Amino acid sequence: MPTPREGQVLIRVHAAGVAFPDLLHTRGLYQTKHPLPFTPGSEIAGEIVFAPTDSNFRTGDRVVASAGIGGFAEFAVAGVTKVFPLPDNVSFESGAAYFANFGTAHFALLERGQMQPGESVLVQGAGGGIGTASIQVAKAFDAGMVIAVVSTPEKGAVALEAGADEFVLVDGFKDAVLALGGVDIVVDSVGGDRFTDSLRCLNGDGRLLVVGFTAGEIPTVKVNRLLLNNISVVGVGWGAYAGPRAGHTESQWDALLPHLESGALRPQVGATFKLEDAAEALLQLEQRRALGKIVILP
Numbered sequence: 001m002p003t004p005r006e007g008q009v010l011i012r013v014h015a016a017g018v019a020f021p022d023l024l025h026t027r028g029l030y031q032t033k034h035p036l037p038f039t040p041g042s043e044i045a046g047e048i049v050f051a052p053t054d055s056n057f058r059t060g061d062r063v064v065a066s067a068g069i070g071g072f073a074e075f076a077v078a079g080v081t082k083v084f085p086l087p088d089n090v091s092f093e094s095g096a097a098y099f100a101n102f103g104t105a106h107f108a109l110l111e112r113g114q115m116q117p118g119e120s121v122l123v124q125g126a127g128g129g130i131g132t133a134s135i136q137v138a139k140a141f142d143a144g145m146v147i148a149v150v151s152t153p154e155k156g157a158v159a160l161e162a163g164a165d166e167f168v169l170v171d172g173f174k175d176a177v178l179a180l181g182g183v184d185i186v187v188d189s190v191g192g193d194r195f196t197d198s199l200r201c202l203n204g205d206g207r208l209l210v211v212g213f214t215a216g217e218i219p220t221v222k223v224n225r226l227l228l229n230n231i232s233v234v235g236v237g238w239g240a241y242a243g244p245r246a247g248h249t250e251s252q253w254d255a256l257l258p259h260l261e262s263g264a265l266r267p268q269v270g271a272t273f274k275l276e277d278a279a280e281a282l283l284q285l286e287q288r289r290a291l292g293k294i295v296i297l298p
Helices: 020-027 092-096 099-112 129-140 153-162 173-179 192-200 223-229 238-242 248-262 275-286
Strands: 008-018 043-050 062-066 075-079 083-085 121-123 146-150 166-169 183-188 202-210 232-235 269-274 293-297
Touching (some): 008 275, 020 275, 043 075, 043 092, 062 092, 062 099, 099 129, 099 183, 099 202, 129 146, 146 153, 146 173, 153 166, 183 192, 192 202, 202 223, 238 248
Parallel strands (some): 121 146, 121 183, 146 166, 202 232, 269 293
Antiparallel strands (some): 008 043, 062 083
16 A cells, blocks of 8 residues: 655556556656666546545545556555546546546647647557547547548547548558648657658648657658758657646646546547556557557556
8 A cells, every 4th residue: 555645645546547658667768767666557547545635635536647657556646736536427447548648639739739720630640549539639629630540440440439530551641641631730659660751741831749659769850851841840748848837737637628528538448457467458558459548447
């Protein structure tokens, strides 16, 4: 049983989301290193067991939280500013699948990408957790056409269910996207050899949002391409940005909450695993077999 420190709450975990940073933590490849042994798991949903008396939470409250680590467990702690009330009409599984992906997608599209109503969006890795969240956030905040890039027709079906207007397969995606008129924004959580062709899909004033590198390879860009085509490559480091900015995460939660409550944002939970099978859940993510978000149920 973890002991909450000052400014922390103790949560009985009902569901924990599996995110790519969790996988990187277990490989020792994340920018933040933790001494061994440690318990991974950054995003959780559950019930408050203990909260400071000066907080807005009480025992039994349903919440979601960003725990950093420790979420793949029956109980976890989180800073009180990283805990948010979970609406009664949203399940714990959906709650655990929600804030990391949708918070990242909102930060990417609305803040870093400055998406305007009617702009077209291309989503790489659109069948996974970040991908499906990016599709839904784009649609909820009035994007125009949203095109999904996927590796299999099965992942394409997941992207369409999330709200994409079209899906195209990775092989030859550039020509397929240009035939649809190109796009104003690319959300890229994959990297690797897709990067250059993603740039070629952008219309003038287009922005490629660098969210991650699930392909493993960190791509490079020839900046003359940016100059000649008047396009931008924009870094999206949500945690690094929100961490030192008090109130930023709360403002995002406030912006996203009405869409969660209305059902416009609905996390795509693709698979659930028992706590004792957490390693298999991480492997499914690493091997890119995930359809939607993976959730662990303690």
